[in-house]
Amino acid sequence: MAIFNQIRIINPQMYVESTWLDDIVTARVPLLVLRNFLTPEARCAVVADLQQCREQVRVSHYPNGALTTLGPYLAKHTAAPENYFTELRDIQPALPASLHHLRADVYEWVRHALRLESLQTASEPALGEYAGSIVRFHAHGVANPLHNDNIVRDAAGSDLAVTHILHQLSCVVCLQECNAGGALRIFNKKWQPADEHFKTPGELGYQRGVLAESETCEFAPRSGDIYLFNPAFYHEIDRVEGDTRITMGFFFGLTDKKMKHAIAWS
Numbered sequence: 001m002a003i004f005n006q007i008r009i010i011n012p013q014m015y016v017e018s019t020w021l022d023d024i025v026t027a028r029v030p031l032l033v034l035r036n037f038l039t040p041e042a043r044c045a046v047v048a049d050l051q052q053c054r055e056q057v058r059v060s061h062y063p064n065g066a067l068t069t070l071g072p073y074l075a076k077h078t079a080a081p082e083n084y085f086t087e088l089r090d091i092q093p094a095l096p097a098s099l100h101h102l103r104a105d106v107y108e109w110v111r112h113a114l115r116l117e118s119l120q121t122a123s124e125p126a127l128g129e130y131a132g133s134i135v136r137f138h139a140h141g142v143a144n145p146l147h148n149d150n151i152v153r154d155a156a157g158s159d160l161a162v163t164h165i166l167h168q169l170s171c172v173v174c175l176q177e178c179n180a181g182g183a184l185r186i187f188n189k190k191w192q193p194a195d196e197h198f199k200t201p202g203e204l205g206y207q208r209g210v211l212a213e214s215e216t217c218e219f220a221p222r223s224g225d226i227y228l229f230n231p232a233f234y235h236e237i238d239r240v241e242g243d244t245r246i247t248m249g250f251f252f253g254l255t256d257k258k259m260k261h262a263i264a265w266s
Contacts, residue, residue: 004188004215007031010113021114021259024228025167030186030217031229037109037173038224042102047175047246049096050135056094057137064203065145070135071095073266074162078155085127102173102248103133106226107264110171110252114228115260119252122161122263130162134266135175138182138245143238145205148191149231149251151265162265165253169262170231172249174221179242182220184227187234189214210234221247 008020008029023029038046053070060067060076067073071091077084111119121132138144149170155163172184189211198210211234221227229235231251252264 004030004217007033007217007219009033009035011035012037016113016115018115021116024114024169024230025254025259027186027188027190027230027233030188030233031184031219031227032113033219033221034109034113034226035222036224037106037226038102038175040224043175043224046096046098046102046248049098050175050246052096053094056091062202062204064200064205065143067144067204068137068139068142070137071131071133071266073134074130074151075149075154078158081124081155081158081160082127084131085124088131089128099133099135099248103250106171106173106248107132109226110228116262117260119262119264122253122265124161130265132264132266133248133250135246135248138178138237138240140178140240140242140244142240143181144236145203146187146208146211146234146236147205148234150191151251151253153191161263162251162253165255165263166257167254167259168231169228169252169254170249171226171228171252172221172247174223174225174227174245174247176243176246177221177223178240178245181238182240182245183238184219184221184229185236185238186217186219186229187211187214188216189234190230190232191234205236206234
């Protein structure tokens with residue numbers, strides 16, 4: 001079996017290993033998964049609260065797909081970052097307290113599990129604090145095309161605080177699993193500048209030819225899971241069947257060479 005297929009699944013009682021952070025950054029371990037972080041009661045309470053925010057949910061349409069989100073995501077606003085902060089200010093009063101509490105708990109677990117000295121929401125002196133997380137909805141029939149996430153590349157020239165990081169990682173909490181499909185598929189192929197040849201302007205993601213013969217890691221999240229991975233490696237989400245797949249997630253970037261401090265954003 002290829003090494004890239006080795007997902008590391010842990011539980012809250014496990015001893016924290018000093019290699020976990022480096023394992024994720026390098027993708028020696030493509031996915032670090034914490035099972036049952038959320039109790040069913042806590043998870044259902046957050047999902048119920050999210051139903052009260054339906055008017056704030058936004059759908060961003062692209063020729064080859066759509067993203068349904070609660071909260072702004074910076075990758076959409078790299079040409080005009082001030083619009084990201086305006087959207088955040090507009091939506092902030094409507095976000096439920098349970099979502100804020102969940103995010104604080106997840107930040108603390110990530111900080112502990114990766115032996116970070118600090119993990120805090122990023123901020124801009126002139127624009128304010130970034131969104132600390134985003135909620136994504138994948139309804140029946142929805143998939144996310146092959147893509148990678150790299151804010152240093154996507155917001156190059158903006159001088160935003162998040163473009164000064166050394167490594168970008170992704171943290172996702174599964175609030176509601178779907179009945180079938182919806183698996184996260186990660187490929188052992190990290191983005192390179194030459195890959196832009198495989199990108200279609202205006203569309204989500206990349207053409208599959210960019211992958212060549214890359215090894216694959218596939219993971220179907222369960223309700224209550226937290227999972228971490230390096231989003232510079234190409235990944236996609238399989239088509240969802242049945243119940244809506246609901247996740248809360250954020251990116252975080254390591255800001256120092258010793259990899260002890262991180263800032264987060266969505």
